[in-house]
Amino acid sequence: MSSKQGGKAKPLRQPKSxxxxxxxxxxxxxxxxxxxxxxxxxxxAKAQQKGSFGGSGLKKSGKK
Known part of the structure; x- marks a missing residue:
């Protein structure tokens, strides 16, 4: 590509619909x-105000 044009080529203009x-x-x-x-x-928006849905998910037991 031995052209003198540098930088990005401008996209062609779309005709107005x-x-x-x-x-x-x-x-x-x-x-x-x-x-x-x-x-x-x-x-x-209403759902975001209430926060997370009930329940805390899975609970881990203290036993190892």
């Missing part, structure tokens, strides 16, 4: 998906 037209069914599905993600995020 055109905005899609959605019908009512697609809009309803997108809205439903957003609501499910929001509910899941709230459940995760």
């Amino acid at each position: 055109e905005k899609k037209e959605y019908d009512e069914i697609d809009k309803a599905n997108i809205q439903k998906k957003k609501e499910e993600e929001k509910a899941l995020k709230e459940l995760k």
